Amino acid sequence: MTIKIYGVPVSTxxxxxxxxxxxxGVDFELLLINFxxxxxxxxxxxxxNPFGQIPALEDGDxxxxxxxxxxxxVAEKFKETGTDLIRHNNLKEAALVKVWIQVExxxxxxxxxxxxxxxxxxxxxxxxxDQAVIDANLVKLEKVLDVYESRxxxxxxxxxxxxxxxxxxxxxxxxxxxxxxxxxxxxxRPHVKAWWEDISSRPSYKKMAEAITSG
Amino acid sequence: MTIKIYGVPVSTxxxxxxxxxxxxGVDFELLLINFxxxxxxxxxxxxxNPFGQIPALEDGDxxxxxxxxxxxxVAEKFKETGTDLIRHNNLKEAALVKVWIQVExxxxxxxxxxxxxxxxxxxxxxxxxDQAVIDANLVKLEKVLDVYESRxxxxxxxxxxxxxxxxxxxxxxxxxxxxxxxxxxxxxRPHVKAWWEDISSRPSYKKMAEAITSG
Numbered sequence: 558m559t560i561k562i563y564g565v566p567v568s569t570x571x572x573x574x575x576x577x578x579x580x581x582g583v584d585f586e587l588l589l590i591n592f593x594x595x596x597x598x599x600x601x602x603x604x605x606n607p608f609g610q611i612p613a614l615e616d617g618d619x620x621x622x623x624x625x626x627x628x629x630x631v632a633e634k635f636k637e638t639g640t641d642l643i644r645h646n647n648l649k650e651a652a653l654v655k656v657w658i659q660v661e662x663x664x665x666x667x668x669x670x671x672x673x674x675x676x677x678x679x680x681x682x683x684x685x686x687d688q689a690v691i692d693a694n695l696v697k698l699e700k701v702l703d704v705y706e707s708r709x710x711x712x713x714x715x716x717x718x719x720x721x722x723x724x725x726x727x728x729x730x731x732x733x734x735x736x737x738x739x740x741x742x743x744x745x746r747p748h749v750k751a752w753w754e755d756i757s758s759r760p761s762y763k764k765m766a767e768a769i770t771s772g
Numbered sequence: 773m774t775i776k777i778y779g780v781p782v783s784t785x786x787x788x789x790x791x792x793x794x795x796x797g798v799d800f801e802l803l804l805i806n807f808x809x810x811x812x813x814x815x816x817x818x819x820x821n822p823f824g825q826i827p828a829l830e831d832g833d834x835x836x837x838x839x840x841x842x843x844x845x846v847a848e849k850f851k852e853t854g855t856d857l858i859r860h861n862n863l864k865e866a867a868l869v870k871v872w873i874q875v876e877x878x879x880x881x882x883x884x885x886x887x888x889x890x891x892x893x894x895x896x897x898x899x900x901x902d903q904a905v906i907d908a909n910l911v912k913l914e915k916v917l918d919v920y921e922s923r924x925x926x927x928x929x930x931x932x933x934x935x936x937x938x939x940x941x942x943x944x945x946x947x948x949x950x951x952x953x954x955x956x957x958x959x960x961r962p963h964v965k966a967w968w969e970d971i972s973s974r975p976s977y978k979k980m981a982e983a984i985t986s987g
Contacts, residue, residue: 607919608879619864623874630867649834652845659838662877664823704822 560585560631563605564612565592566768569673569729570624571612575768576728577628580761581639625662625726632722642722650717657715657723660701665727668697673733695739702742702749709748713755724756732757732766775800775846778820779827780807781983784888784944785839786827790983791943792843795976796854840877840941847937857937865932872930872938875916881945883912888948910954917957917964924963928970939971947972947981 560578562585564571571587578585590596590611598609605613606622614621614630621627632642644650671694675686708715715723731753735743744750756762775793777800779786786802793800805811805826813824820828821837829836829845836842847857859865886909890901923930930938946968950958959965971977 607922608875619867621867621871623871623878626867626870626874629870630863633866634863648845648849651848652834652836652841655841655844656836656838659841660823663838707822 561615563588572729573624574612574627576765579764581635653716654721661726669730676737706746709752776830778803787944788839789827789842791980792846794979796850868931869936876941884945891952921961924967
């Protein structure tokens with residue numbers, strides 16, 4: 558049975574889920590939600606995710622939401638095929654993947670998200686970007702990237718010398734961030750730059766980016 | 773080799789990690805960090821967690837940080853003993869645990885944390901609580917608890933009819949929240965109230981609460 562993803566390609570969280578499916582080489586069907594028409598707040602979608610947020614996944618009779626739970630499920634279900642994103646045969650490496658997944662979720666995401674939302678999304682909604690919000694979060698993001706620079710000077714990827722779900726989770730917001738005037742925050746840190754060039758050259762990233770561009 | 777936790781009992785994130793160790797019946801040693809003296813920002817601790825946040829875990833030569841990564845590691849390493857917190861033998865149940873772990877992290881925590889920090893922590897630092905911050909987050913928390921009320925009317929615990937890490941992750945902030953004037957947000961929702969009474973009656977919760985009280 559084909560996995561179904563409900564969402565829209567331009568959504569960062571939809572993109573995180575689909576990027577993982579691309580990385581694992583798992584076929585899926587993308588069922589478009591009329592996001593700007595508010596379809597995700599209607600009863601049909603709320604029955605899949607009571608929080609009314611995209612994406613949702615359906616796999617047979619199983620319905621999931623929260624992009625990072627969807628990726629973790631896909632990585633677990635298909636752990637024996639394609640890239641092992643969770644290092645399931647090595648307890649210590651698996652633990653380090655969990656740590657850096659949390660870092661993305663707890664430190665990176667809360668800093669980069671408001672910047673992308675203000676710079677990219679506000680104008681799409683006819684609003685002016687709030688520069689004070691951007692500035693405050695650029696300060697936070699720089700601190701996070703300083704830690705990344707140090708970390709990536711000793712390991713090739715965040716959790717170790719292996720690509721993992723922790724790296725993949727950075728795809729969507731960094732993709733949008735690199736279109737902003739603050740891309741030098743990444744490019745001026747040599748190890749962060751090398752890491753980003755590496756992971757954004759993967760076929761899974763390119764497929765995700767293409768889907769975002771095609772809208 | 774005994775697991776070491778670096779932190780302080782009153783810290784919510786330290787409490788989340790230790791509660792999981794209590795639940796699994798795993799012995800550990802708590803190494804106190806002089807949190808109010810800023811020891812977590814000094815080089816010795818930064819070598820364990822470059823973000824300078826407690827807790828950190830040491831298990832032999834493995835060092836971890838981020839409380840939710842620590843609990844996930846403990847739940848995985850000791851999956852065959854005590855309560856199975858991650859439903860490791862059932863892919864679908866395990867996926868639902870992942871979903872509700874994300875809900876706690878992405879929806880519950882961002883709403884309840886500012887309330888607890890303002891009401892409990894600000895006065896400890898000699899500051900006045902910012903009521904506007906509290907009010908804005910009470911609105912967010914009510915929306916989350918409405919979803920919980922609906923969810924818990926069909927399943928006994930968040931991920932299903934089994935206690936899991938998703939429930940345990942709620943311990944520390946809810947513990948503090950129940951000391952605030954807004955505890956009725958929990959108690960006025962019958963299914964949320966029954967859930968909270970159930971999970972807060974577990975020995976792991978009681979040990980955590982006792983450690984917080986003893987400071």
